[in-house]
Amino acid sequence: MNSNLLFDFTVNKETNTVIINREFDADLELVWEAWTNPEILDQWWAPKPWMSKTKYMNFTVGGRRFYAMVSPEGQEHWSVQEYTSISPKTNFKMLNAFADKDENRDLPGSQWDLTFNEKDGTTTVHISIYNESRERMDKMIEMGFKEGFTMTLNELDTLLSTLKK
Template identity: 30%
Template sequence: MTVNSVEKDLDSRTMTITAHFDAPVERVWQVWSDPRQLERWWGPPTYPASFTEHDLSPGGRAAYSMTGPEGDRHHGWWRFTAVDAPHRIELEDGFADDQGRPTDGLPSMTMLVTLTEQAGGGTTMAIRTTFPSSEAMEQMVAMGMDEGMRAAMGQIDDVLASAVTS
């Protein structure tokens, strides 16, 4: 498993997941910048993602759905607020209806993704999610967000080991 730690801080309303990958920063960046690679790991193994939109630029959007084992579909959206390739992505993350419109009832969050090259080789990826309230954080944790992210990120090694096709 590539995930090294999951730290939850209710006071600051953050959850930070840190993982190490045996690949250079530029290669790890591709699992975010290439939607076909992103589809291979975003979402737990039993909920694969399909991206219908992916504009990794400041102000750009991403839209996706995850399909569950019973055929149930869950939609999400991202709005990229800052991109510093190949080291940093800031985005807003939320749930969507089947038309890609943000939904009420479930919180949107902000995510900061950082990729740091390690002196001994490889890359550390940290994903810090900030929630709008401690209640929103508790709701998402109760829904299994930390386990889902851990399972999703556990798929990245296989993506990194495969040839880049785009």
């Protein structure tokens, strides 16, 4: 595993935006698959010891992923991701919102814009997370988003190293 990979996490309070740039030592196709295939996504989309459990996922424009982050004690925290734009292997955008077990959303959510680029076998994922309100962004940060998402992306890095052909 390459330990010199880029990882940058910036919070811009003026624009209510979190910007993340993360490199992975894997080709674009594999990284894209890890973000868009629910069987692979559930293997890394939660900081350990939590787990991700996708109830359903339809990765199409207008489609949704309904999933829970599950604690070691079995407590479920549900979310909905609604895909608003998809350019295969280049970019996708989604609305991400917390929800209850019946898929009732806790709005406002956040707008995610993910861009994928590969150079010399290293794939960079640029993530821009826009929050409609400062309150929503502050809540996300206070809940430990930076620490949790850093752990989650490290899980992806580890998984990619085992999936590489």
